[in-house]
Amino acid sequence: MERLVFAAAIGLGLSSAALAETDIRFTLGWKTQGSDAPFLLALDKGYFKEEGLNVTIDQGEGSAATVTRIMSGAYDAGFGDINAIIQNAATRPDETPVMVYQLWNKPPFTIVSKKETGIQTPADLVGKKLGGAQGTPTTRLVTVLSRLNQVDMDKLSIDNMAPNLQEPMLIKGDIDGALVFNITSWFNLVNNRQDPAKDYNWLNFGDFGLDLYSNGMMVSQKLIADNPEAVKGLVRAVNRAVIEIGQDPQAGVDAVIAYDNLAKPDLEKARMLFSYDKLITSDEMARIGLGDVDDARLTRSIDIVAEGYGLETKPEAERIFTRAFLPALADRTLVYTATE
Template identity: 40%
Template sequence: MIGVARMLADGAEKRSRGATRRMLGGLALAAAAALAGVAPAAAQTSLKFTLDWVFQGPTSPFLVALDKGYYKAEGLDVTMDPGQGSAGAVQRVATGAYDIGFADVNSLIEYNAKNAGKEVLCVFMAYDFPPFGVHTLKKTGIAKPADLAGKKLGAPVFDASYRLFPAFAKKVGLDASTVQFVNLTPQLREQSLVQGSVDFITGHYFSSVLDLEARGVKPEDIVSFNYSDYKMDVYGNGIIISPALAAKPDVVKGFLRATAKAWKEVAGNPAIGIAAAAKRDPLLDQKLEARRLDLSLKMNVLTPYVKENGMGDVDPARFARSVKDVAEAFGLPTAPDPDKVFSGKYLPPKAERMVAP
């Protein structure tokens, strides 16, 4: 009997030692994760993120943040998908299909004006200057905006530059009703201009110009009218969040911290952005995307305002004017409250958003 009792006691002692080892091992792993700045797997918050378009150079900072574990370090398990236009990205976030997205803030202004009480919020302005514009070829004879009258415009209906074309026309004194619109898929837009089936197109500068060059058009044969050059002081793309996610400030702040860190790195070394995009899409034309990223950084992201105030924020007075102008361009009955379109309360401190001059 004494032997049996001793065996039972020995077994209990071994089980106790095993449990202790497992407990200590778990504590060690948790401590190591904390030191590395990575939350334990059980603490990860899942987030579905949608881009406005395919994986390209200008959106590569998001991929860098994902690949380098910056989101994971904030306790976020981020799933990232390409999109099919800004309006679609806004709808994805508004319906809750996605928690967070990257979209044209002007499409957001329109959505919020039509959906009071269900507003989607922009929390980080990425494109301080918009990339919107009109593009044509010298062979069309179009040399100034007034020459667009009576011509044929080709664009996807959801294209942000197309949707803001009436506002551009108003700024330059053009009667937009004289322009014939041809609905094109994004894949056919630049090709249709090259072939001559349309006279001009709308599109992001860093997309349309480079896509035309990729089709054999010489840079000197491209004529572009960028909206920002004609006193259209609107903003471009930003990070937007669903109403449900707006109630989780720590999650939003963590996402923005990770994103700002990656964007600063890409601004300082664009090659890491292109490498991240190429990893996601092996067929990516890396030279083309490097130029696209360079154009977007110089023209849309690293503006004088951003260099002085850091990425992500807006000038309140300028933003209020842009909301009013966009509402008028879209023929909205009223303009939404600017505070219900953009909020800077989730942004990291200014020091963490500053970029090299």
Template identity: 45%
Template sequence: MTEPLPVSSISTLVSTARQQPLRAALWHATAAIALAWTGLTAAHAQTTPIKFVLDWKLQGVHAWYYLAQERGYFAQEKIALQIDTGDGSANTVTKVMAGSYQAGFGDINAIIQNAATRPAGTVPVMVYMIYNRAPFAIMTKASGPIKTLKDLEGRNIGSPAGGAAMKMFPALADKNGIDAGKVRWTNMAPNLQEQMLRRDQVDASAVFSVTSYLNLVAQQVDPDKDIRWFHYADHGIELYGNGVLVSPQLIKDKPQVVAGLVRAIHKGLRDAAQDPDAAIDALARQEPLINKVIEKRRLQYALRQVIVTPETQRAGVGDVQDARLQRAIAQVAEAFELPRQPVAGEVFDRRFLPPLADRQLTLK
């Protein structure tokens, strides 16, 4: 016959049995916390930080980036976007090329110039064209002596040192029989372009129309009545303008991030076109000192003048027409005496565009 267990041993067994469910529950809870932490860490690790540089100080034409950011479009693509202001759309290309930024809002014509003179794989690539019609223009007083482009010979034109309109003036001159050597240039701070023209310190200014048009409005000048405009696009220049460009390294290493970046920006632009007030409110939260009325008008001016065009109504915002782009490349190459003409595929890559049906903008 088996000898009965002591009372003390029975108490120990009962206590141990009672603790088993508690230990199991604690183990499962600890495991769940560990798995959750691992999941959060993995999600954080999948987020890609991107440094993005604009072409200029904050204006209405930048509102869609901040609207996209506020509405979580970059976060949905697992992109942590840092947006910095710039100092010229041509300089945006230089900054991305130098590695200071991985992406930016800059000028495709500056990409063309660099692609013609630098090794393959070292120059940024445009992946989403925003300014279908380049906003380059020469502006002068309507009451002044410059009635035609030819009248610019012997005159003094103002421009910021990094201004894309100045850099592209040789193409305009070549197309219209202007002796560019007879034109004098005065470099000035960007915010003085309109003022120096009004004070007759320069005879004309090479400008971004979307910037200067509304700057004149803010200075109580009627840009339609008091200013004579020579838009490059109206004088034989088929150039595209600003868009989203990225480094070739980002395309190589993280093509899915490039596609996500384009999707998010496009959603922001789409929303800004449909609700400009919301877009300008998002911009104002970044820069409370902006004139919201002026910047809304600037946004709408850009949408109607350089973003939504007959071409984009057919091909959708963001894309280009290859034949036109190749003609534009030829114009740039001839004007700047480039050693070669890059092919369209070297400067623009449409692989990351959303479907055509998603790229039709509706203006409010």
């Protein structure tokens, strides 16, 4: 019977890769956004299929939740925050996913404020009232930001609030600054008819000592052990899509709308380009290529996260990231001109 099935498949012109297609359950970091474009383009254009993968992509519940979703066994891979891997690996190292393609080379952790407040450096936070959502990396790591920049935390205040209240309270003047992700808050302000470039300052943690990595593609340890070739294919397909979008941004937008026709094309194109301009491209990325990390920087990142989250143990860097599945450096070069 197996021989007959195989012969029939050959007769229909099916490849052996198609016969051995691997199912991959993939979770995004949040609801559909332009920054998801590389994964959605790889799906829409069949790049996953070409690698012998049957990838199903679901919307997410937060970049940290990607880690717990994979740890639960509900998903094999996803787009999420490497710092959440560090946090969970401190207590459950054998269960946490591993980052295999570090997409966001720079962190989105930011304090946004109206320009009239004069907040441009950590020293300017003294005497100011901030609003932060409890448990988010920006809120948890502001203490490390303050220590590294010799700012007395007792001389500023932080009000706990739901994420959806941060921009409205900032606009009203109820708080001086909000502890946010820049790629989220920028477009929340746009949706509130604000001009985030003209009227707001952005104190980026990465500019003041917290040179952390952020979102990328992670996979379960089980997938790595059971099917390393599938992981290689997953990385190749996404890397191909990242590079293609750099040369043809409209292709990325089209893939986002193909996945979710309720997404706003202009807004999500702007968000996608923001991710390339502010989070993906950097001097380091140009040197080491897409998807990779600098080992010394990752080790420093683990120290920073351990301090900010009060971790009792620090996971080893090899538990957090592996470059074993990355294509050659020549195949991970991004040609992209930043937008202004």
